[in-house]
Amino acid sequence: xxxxxxxxxxxxxxxxxxxxxxxxxxxxxxxxxxxxxxxxxxxxxxxxxxxxxxxxxxxxxxxxxxxxxxxxxxxxxxxxxxxxxxxxxxxxxxxxxxxxxxxxxxxxxxxxxxxxxxxxxxxxxxxxxxxxxxxxxxxxxxxxxxxxxxxxxxxxxxxxxxxxxxxxxxxxxxxxxxxxxxxxxxxxxxxxxxxxxxxxxxxxxxxxxxxxxxxxxxxxxxxxxxxxxxxxxxxxxxxxxxxxxxxxxxx
Amino acid sequence: xxxxxxxxxxxxxxxxxxxxxxxxxxxxxxxxxxxxxxxxxxxxxxxxxxxxxxxxxxxxxxxxxxxxxxxxxxxxxxxxxxxxxxxxxxxxxxxxxxxxxxxxxxxxxxxxxxxxxxxxxxxxxxxxxxxxxxxxxxxxxxxxxxxxxxxxxxxxxxxxxxxxxxxxxxxxxxxxxxxxxxxxxxxxxxxxxxxxxxxxxxxxxxxxxxxxxxxxxxxxxxxxxxxxxxxxxxxxxxxxxxxxxxxxxxxxxxxxxxxxxxxxxxxxxxxxxxxxxxxxxxxxxxxxxxxxx
Numbered sequence: 001x002x003x004x005x006x007x008x009x010x011x012x013x014x015x016x017x018x019x020x021x022x023x024x025x026x027x028x029x030x031x032x033x034x035x036x037x038x039x040x041x042x043x044x045x046x047x048x049x050x051x052x053x054x055x056x057x058x059x060x061x062x063x064x065x066x067x068x069x070x071x072x073x074x075x076x077x078x079x080x081x082x083x084x085x086x087x088x089x090x091x092x093x094x095x096x097x098x099x100x101x102x103x104x105x106x107x108x109x110x111x112x113x114x115x116x117x118x119x120x121x122x123x124x125x126x127x128x129x130x131x132x133x134x135x136x137x138x139x140x141x142x143x144x145x146x147x148x149x150x151x152x153x154x155x156x157x158x159x160x161x162x163x164x165x166x167x168x169x170x171x172x173x174x175x176x177x178x179x180x181x182x183x184x185x186x187x188x189x190x191x192x193x194x195x196x197x198x199x200x201x202x203x204x205x206x207x208x209x210x211x212x213x214x215x216x217x218x219x220x221x222x223x224x225x226x227x228x229x230x231x232x233x234x235x236x237x238x239x240x241x242x243x244x245x246x247x248x249x250x251x
Numbered sequence: 252x253x254x255x256x257x258x259x260x261x262x263x264x265x266x267x268x269x270x271x272x273x274x275x276x277x278x279x280x281x282x283x284x285x286x287x288x289x290x291x292x293x294x295x296x297x298x299x300x301x302x303x304x305x306x307x308x309x310x311x312x313x314x315x316x317x318x319x320x321x322x323x324x325x326x327x328x329x330x331x332x333x334x335x336x337x338x339x340x341x342x343x344x345x346x347x348x349x350x351x352x353x354x355x356x357x358x359x360x361x362x363x364x365x366x367x368x369x370x371x372x373x374x375x376x377x378x379x380x381x382x383x384x385x386x387x388x389x390x391x392x393x394x395x396x397x398x399x400x401x402x403x404x405x406x407x408x409x410x411x412x413x414x415x416x417x418x419x420x421x422x423x424x425x426x427x428x429x430x431x432x433x434x435x436x437x438x439x440x441x442x443x444x445x446x447x448x449x450x451x452x453x454x455x456x457x458x459x460x461x462x463x464x465x466x467x468x469x470x471x472x473x474x475x476x477x478x479x480x481x482x483x484x485x486x487x488x489x490x491x492x493x494x495x496x497x498x499x500x501x502x503x504x505x506x507x508x509x510x511x512x513x514x515x516x517x518x519x520x521x522x523x524x525x526x527x528x529x530x531x532x533x534x535x536x537x538x539x540x541x542x543x544x
Contacts, residue, residue, distance in 0.1 A: 048433070074435030086433075088426035091419070099423040100434045102416055126416055166434055 001026040001201050002047070002170060007056035009042055009225075016042045017225045019056070024170075024218075029192060029202045031212040033236075034222035035245060040205040041083070043222070044174050047203075048080045049073050060170070079163040080172040083205075085155045089148030093139060093158055096147050097130040098123075100165030130165060137161040137191065153184040160191065164200075171195065173204040177211050189215050213237065221245070255387025260509040261502055262385065266394040266463075268501020269401035272494040273456035274478025276408065277449035279489040282482070283425035284445035287348040291332060291356035292453055293475020298325040298359070299454030300466030301367050304374050314375065322454045328359070329450025333443050356471070363468040376462040397459045404452060405494055411448075412489070421445065453478075473517065480524040486534020496535065499523075 002024040009017040017039045024030045032040050045051040047058050049070045057066045060076055068076075088096050134140045137157045142150060147158060156176065163171055176192070177185045185208060192215055196202055206212050212219065213233045221229040221236060223245040229236060236242055274296055281289045302324045306317035336355050340347060377396045382389040412418040423431045424441045432438055457466065457474070464470070481500050485493030500520055508516040527535065 050429075070429075070432040071435050071437050074433060080433060082430075086427050086430040088423045088430065090426050091422060095419055096423075098416060099419050099431070099436070102420045102423075102434065102436050123415055162434060 001028075001061060002203070003057075003059040004043075004047065005057050005059070007043065007046060007058070008054050009039070009046060009051065010054045015225055017046075017053075017222075020222065020225075020227050021056075022220050022227060022230055024201060024203055026201055027196065027199065028217040029196050029204070029215050031216035031219045031233075032203065032205045032222065033207075033209070033212055033219060034228070037224070038222040039225045040222055041174060044080065044172055044205055048078065048172060074166050074168075077167065077169040078172070079166045079168040079170075081156070081159045081163055081174060081176060083175040083178055085152070085159045087147040087150075087155055087158060087162075089146070091147055092143065093145050093147055093150065094127065094130055094134065094143040096158055097133050097162050097165045098126050100133075100162040101126045101129060133161045133165050136164065136194070138187075153180050156180065156188075157191075160195075164195065164198075168200055170201040170203065173202065173206075175205055175207060177206055177208040185211060253387075256509070257506070258386050259388035260505045262388050262390050263394070264502030264505030265498060266390075266397045266501070267460075267505065268481075268498035269397050269494075270456050270460045270474070270497070271477045271481040271500050272497025273401055273404060273452055274474055275481030275485060275493045275497050276405070276489045277452045277456075278479055278482040279485070279487045279493055280452075281445045281449045282487050283489060284421060285337075285348070285442050286345055287337070287352065288479070289446075289449065290349065290352040290475065290479075291359060292449060292478060293471030293473075294356045294359040294363070295325050295329060295450040295453030295471070296457035296460075296474045296478075297363060297466065297468060297471035298328055299457030300374065300461035300470065301363060301372065301457075301468070302454070303458050303461065304367070304372050304466070307374065314377065318458055321458060322451055325454035325457075326447055326451045329446045329453075330443065332359075332450070333446040337442070337446070338439065356475070360468055360471060367468055369468065371465045371467040372461075373465045374458075374461045377459075391463070393459075393462050397463075400455065400459050401494075404455065405491075408448075408489060417444075477520050480520050483524055483527050484535050486536060488534065488536075492534060492536045499535075 004023070005021045007017050007020045008015070020043060032043065034040050042051065046053045049068050049072070052067050057064055059065065060073070060078060065073060065076065088099060091099070131140065131143065134143055137160055139154065139157050139161055142154060147155070150158060177188055180188060189211055192202055192204070216233055219231065219233055219236045220227060221242050228245055229239045229242050231239070274292060277292050277295070278289060281287060299321055302321035303317050306312045306320045307314065312320060332355055336351050337348065340351070376391065376393045378392045380391060382391055412422055420431070420436045421441050421444060423436060424438055428438055477500065481497035482493050484496030484499060500523060503523065504516050504519050507519040
């Protein structure tokens with residue numbers, strides 16, 4: 001599904017990532033973990049086209065997508081969510097999700113200008129499809145709330161709903177549990193599993209180990225810009241290298 | 252001072268105000284999509300009027316056909332402007348872009364001077380010059396055209412931005428360009444759309460005002476600045492606040508010219524502009540960041 005090979009990223013004189021390679025299987029939930037400064041977010045920014053890597057390639061479903069801009073990746077069905085939620089703050093919750101369906105829209109500006117009624121009926125169709133994603137994320141009650149007024153946890157759900165509206169085959173989530181209370185985190189874990197059950201491959205960067213161990217099928221561990229380990233949650237929990245990196249070397 | 256006279260000033264202020272509003276909305280649309288103040292906006296107003304003139308005189312088109320031709324031609328200039336002057340910029344900083352739009356406006360104005368000369372031209376009113384009495388005041392049929400066309404354009408805008416998916420995508424760019432890219436919106440295309448809409452609206456404004464005020468290669472400077480002023484009063488909204496901004500400006504200008512001296516007409520606009528920028532830079536109605544686009 002997603003193949004990352006030999007990714008190196010150098011910022012000025014600092015090597016943020018060094019020859020990181022791994023592959024992600026279709027339909028898995030993969031966790032990318034590591035101590036602060038391990039390069040997790042940098043890796044995400046490279047995969048989703050926000051940074052251009054110094055070297056290495058990213059392949060999405062067999063196609064080399066290195067250096068593709070985010071909007072092109074979204075059209076290839078890759079979306080992401082942010083650690084600091086990024087919403088269209090002045091638009092309603094429903095509108096935010098509708099914009100996510102923009103790539104599915106057939107009417108451009110000209111069509112809108114020439115056949116207003118037709119593009120308005122399309123808008124209605126998209127509106128009802130967007131409602132479906134609000135139901136999926138349990139956000140229907142907030143449909144008409146202005147996104148900027150949402151509490152943080154709901155904002156995160158909205159970001160997820162908007163990403164799902166793009167109908168992704170792969171979804172990258174940057175610290176989805178950050179800032180959520182324990183109850184919200186439990187609900188999030190359930191939601192992520194439901195997303196996987198839709199057939200969407202999920203990759204997440206996360207610090208909440210309980211969440212990661214609970215939902216992930218595979219885990220990639222980064223430390224100081226290198227891949228330290230890769231495996232199932234159990235393998236990772238038992239890996240001496242990982243324990244050393246997190247807890248300090250006890251020898 | 253008689254009531255009739257005041258009424259007269261207010262009515263004519265409304266129609267110039269409507270023009271300022273149209274131009275101002277053009278500024279806002281581009282600003283919201285790109286963060287640029289497009290100082291070439293006034294030139295599209297000029298092009299609208301002068302291209303209509305050419306369609307009438309050179310191609311002998313009837314007025315109803317000349318207008319859409321002129322609007323389309325101005326829009327093409329808008330597209331070229333975006334493609335040739337805005338898009339190629341590698342590292343666009345706002346100051347670079349603003350200076351480019353100023354340069355672009357000087358270029359367009361210079362070319363217009365070569366094509367149409369320095370003379371002032373007039374285009375015929377849409378439906379005659381017979382004044383209509385309202386109370387003790389009179390207005391021209393062209394005033395009604397201006398108000399009606401402005402109203403239609405503002406409603407169409409509203410419909411586009413709030414009830415079509417393409418319009419929503421454009422608003423999304425205004426709120427968060429990064430997130431817009433991530434959900435698959437081609438931000439650069441939206442920038443192009445914003446230039447298309449703005450140049451078309453500017454041209455319409457230039458056409459409907461030309462029968463009243465005449466037109467020339469340099470009308471864009473002052474009309475552009477007045478439109479900018481309306482947009483600032485409206486807090487760079489492309490909605491009703493800029494319309495109100497334009498109307499306030501038009502009426503104050505008209506009252507100032509009538510009651511004080513017509514010499515102060517333009518000064519009034521700029522005094523208002525400065526006051527707003529000093530006291531309420533978010534616009535007269537602004538909650539700092541709301542209802543943009």
